[in-house]
Amino acid sequence: MSIRSPFILRRIITISLLLLFVLIVVMLAGVSMGSTKIGLKMLLQSLLGEKMADTMLDTIVWQIRFPRVLLAGLVGATLSLGGLVFQAILRNPLAEPYILGISGGSAIGAIIGILSGLSRFPGVSLTAFAGSLATLFLLLIMSSGKSLLKKNTLLLSGVMVNAFCSAIIMFLVSMTYDARLHNIIFWLMGDLSMCDINQVGILALMLLPCFIILFCYSHSMNIILMGNEMAQTMGINIRRVTAVLLIVTSFMVSATVCYCGLLGFVGLVIPHLLRLVFGSDHRILVPASILGGGSYMIICDLLARVLPQQGEVPVGVVTAMVGAPLFIYLLKRSKQ
Amino acid sequence: MKKRCLILVVPVLICFFITQAQSNERCVTDQAGRIVSLPDKPERIVSLAPNITEIIFALARGHLLKGVTTFSDFPVEAKKIYKVGSYVKLDLERIVSLNPDLCIAVKDGNPKDVVDRLESLGIPVYAVDPKSLDGLMQTIFEVGELLNAGDRAETLIHNMRLRIQRIKFLVAKAESTPRVFWQIGISPIISAGSNTFINELITLAGGKNIACGTSRYPRFSREQVLSLAPDVFIITSMEKGVVFDELKADWGLWPEMPAVRNNRIFLVDSNLFDRPSPRILDGLELLVELIHPELFKEKH
Numbered sequence: 203m204s205i206r207s208p209f210i211l212r213r214i215i216t217i218s219l220l221l222l223f224v225l226i227v228v229m230l231a232g233v234s235m236g237s238t239k240i241g242l243k244m245l246l247q248s249l250l251g252e253k254m255a256d257t258m259l260d261t262i263v264w265q266i267r268f269p270r271v272l273l274a275g276l277v278g279a280t281l282s283l284g285g286l287v288f289q290a291i292l293r294n295p296l297a298e299p300y301i302l303g304i305s306g307g308s309a310i311g312a313i314i315g316i317l318s319g320l321s322r323f324p325g326v327s328l329t330a331f332a333g334s335l336a337t338l339f340l341l342l343i344m345s346s347g348k349s350l351l352k353k354n355t356l357l358l359s360g361v362m363v364n365a366f367c368s369a370i371i372m373f374l375v376s377m378t379y380d381a382r383l384h385n386i387i388f389w390l391m392g393d394l395s396m397c398d399i400n401q402v403g404i405l406a407l408m409l410l411p412c413f414i415i416l417f418c419y420s421h422s423m424n425i426i427l428m429g430n431e432m433a434q435t436m437g438i439n440i441r442r443v444t445a446v447l448l449i450v451t452s453f454m455v456s457a458t459v460c461y462c463g464l465l466g467f468v469g470l471v472i473p474h475l476l477r478l479v480f481g482s483d484h485r486i487l488v489p490a491s492i493l494g495g496g497s498y499m500i501i502c503d504l505l506a507r508v509l510p511q512q513g514e515v516p517v518g519v520v521t522a523m524v525g526a527p528l529f530i531y532l533l534k535r536s537k538q
Numbered sequence: 539m540k541k542r543c544l545i546l547v548v549p550v551l552i553c554f555f556i557t558q559a560q561s562n563e564r565c566v567t568d569q570a571g572r573i574v575s576l577p578d579k580p581e582r583i584v585s586l587a588p589n590i591t592e593i594i595f596a597l598a599r600g601h602l603l604k605g606v607t608t609f610s611d612f613p614v615e616a617k618k619i620y621k622v623g624s625y626v627k628l629d630l631e632r633i634v635s636l637n638p639d640l641c642i643a644v645k646d647g648n649p650k651d652v653v654d655r656l657e658s659l660g661i662p663v664y665a666v667d668p669k670s671l672d673g674l675m676q677t678i679f680e681v682g683e684l685l686n687a688g689d690r691a692e693t694l695i696h697n698m699r700l701r702i703q704r705i706k707f708l709v710a711k712a713e714s715t716p717r718v719f720w721q722i723g724i725s726p727i728i729s730a731g732s733n734t735f736i737n738e739l740i741t742l743a744g745g746k747n748i749a750c751g752t753s754r755y756p757r758f759s760r761e762q763v764l765s766l767a768p769d770v771f772i773i774t775s776m777e778k779g780v781v782f783d784e785l786k787a788d789w790g791l792w793p794e795m796p797a798v799r800n801n802r803i804f805l806v807d808s809n810l811f812d813r814p815s816p817r818i819l820d821g822l823e824l825l826v827e828l829i830h831p832e833l834f835k836e837k838h
Contacts, residue, residue: 238635258637261659266631384626385649395630396651398658514629 214486221493225275228497232271232504233263237514269399271500274517276402277394277458278468278499279492280409283416284451285469286491290423290484291444294357298469299455302360305464306367307337308456313374313386315460330460334452337363342448389463392518394503397461405461412454413492419447420484427482465499465518467525472498478532566684569677570645570665577662579686580640584633586652587625587644590666591616592815593678594642596694597687604636612809612817628652634659642666642681668814670738671702678816694816701819702742705826709744712830718745719768719797722808724775724785727758735818736811743825745770764792770829771797774808804828 234245240259248263281299288297299305311333315326344359375386397405422443425433433440458465472495473487480486502520509515565575584605585591591610594603600615605622620636623629625647633641638661643653645667653663664684668674675695682691718740722728729749730736740747748766749756773785782805793799806828810821827834 237629237631258634262631262634265659266634388627396649396655398655514627 210483210485214489217480217486218489218493221490221497225493225497225500228500228504229271229275232274232500233267235504235508236262236267237507238262265399269397269402270394270503272399272402273397273405273461274394274499274503275496276405276409277462277465278472278495278497278502279413280454280458280495281465281468282472282491282495282498283413283488284455286473286484286487287416287423287447287451288469289473290427291447292356293427295474296470297357297360298466299451300464300466300469301364302341302357303337303362303364303367304334304452304455305459305466306364306371307340308334308452308459309390309464310367310370310374311336311456312389312460313371316382316386316389317374317378327457327460331453331456334456334459335449337367338448338452388516391516392463392465392521394462394517395514401461405457408457409454412450413488415450416447417485417488419443420488423447423484423488424482427484463518465521467522467529468495468499471521471525471529474529475532566664568664569667569680572665574662574664576664576684577639580684582636582638582640583685584622584636584638584641585610586622586628586641586648586663587813588612588809589668589813589815590642590644590681591619592813592817593681594685596816597678597682597685597690599685599687602685604638605633630655634661640664640684642684669733670735671698671742671818674814674818675699677814698816698819701823705742705822708833709742709826709830712744712833715744715746716769716829717748717767717796718770718772718829719748719763719766721771721773722755724773724781727760727763728755729758730754731756735814739811739818739822739825740829743822743829745825745829764795767794767796769796769800769802771795771803772825772828773803773805774811775805802828 230249233249234240234242240248240262244259245263248260284299284304285297288299288302289295291297308330312326312330314333315329320326320329341356341359341363344355344363371390375383375390378386422433422438425436425438426440426443430440473491476487476490476494480490499517499521502524503517505524506515506517506520562578563575564578565573568574581602582604583594583599583602585594585603586607588607588610591603591606592612594600595613595616600613603616603619606616606619607628608621608624610616610619610621620632622632622636625644626649628648630652633656641656641661641663643663643665645665648665653665656663664680666677666680668677675698678694678698679688679691682688682694720729720736720740722730722736730747731749731751731753733754737747737750748768749758771789773782775782786803786805789795789803790798797803806821806824810817810824
């Protein structure tokens, strides 16, 4: 990455700080609301780390809600960053890990892992990653050689791979009879509820290096967007950059898929929204996607927890229900 | 000399601490083979499945229940207790907010993740796994022990044994073994095969479960059901009324099936059969009436 002008640096910092503030506000909201009512005073006491007479509240805030909010933030950041990267490499506004079948591939891997009774980490994580790599290779082989860079071939192959993956997922689900069926179905709809702080820590350790790598490549993404010839004259090895970006993104996405299932639409809505607001410089968009995507997912998860009277709706349902209309509205407005 | 003293003193001390610890805590092994340490007298219990709620009420320990699952609707008192989500989608936060000193879970129904997380938050979870009538009685016995209702549990089990004996005695008089097809839910057609509660109930009630095979919950096509030619057709469903009438009319299109010809398609309340609780014997008695109505006619 090259940050030559101080102007860009200042813009990155301003926008990041702004979004970081939003993220912190949203995280506070996420920790303070839930299915049990906790008074504001008690909550503040707990958040400020004062010893409380009632340890139960502490447990709820710190061991149930806090990991969940962190997880939602990480997952939202990953998925929206994944969408941003795919849209840049393929130069196609519709590209997203979910649409290209990368999520589907890791879901197949994860379901096979769940069905063979592996533990979530490292067992299911590994099968999920294997699944996503397999779909990625399938994609690359299908659109091998020069056509890798032709956006339509790759996108079209992706759509087909995704259709194939959904069929296999449905097949696996229909062959399952016992109690694991419930697990798989809830997990497929996107579920953030079952992670403790250690698992979130492991996930963060896997994801943070990926974020940094992608930020380092953000200037290359800008140049790739200008076209192949332009990129070559600027001295960018398109094949290598594309391969690195695809593999890193698939790794991130499969890590989140194995923890939280399939969450569509985040990778489409957030990058587009940010691009409409902040322009199309990826040096700004990468950190903005991480912070904005995280905030969006935390809000969706909060809605999923608070809205229903009994129980909760799967967060994947909320991301799509909020995301799709928002996306259409923005599209209409930007056209005008 | 000093060493010898130490050898004597240390075990005594250990024993002392163990007994101290045991005076308000005890370690037990649950039906999933996990070692659970729980209070001697649990007072804040959360039941993680409707059948467990029923068992606890049958043991007259309903007042200890602080939380139950959404579909815990029997007995009526259970409806008023705080709900902690359905048994496949438990709300961890609600469970923790009740500050329970014991949760009772079902091994194959509650998601293992939730159980693990409850344990990691320091809430003891005792898992039960009733797979047969004997298993159910064992479960009632164990839950009775946990809740200091051992006597009550023994009476309950004794009564259950008596009722089963009575049914066996009655069924022994039957001259035929009707072929029974048991449909769970409406679409797709799923039945209960070998090693299931329902298979055991059908056999006890003097029927032959024609879905017995390799799979526990086999799936059938309409064609396969027709070719099996069941004499008695039983549908369990949570939906009642119109849906059942439609379903019955659907099957009614095939009068070749003995069950249709003799008008022996029945809808039964799934709660009586899907929940391994003392109420399952009501289900069993109902089943005998459906499979062998002639035994009851002779009586009257």
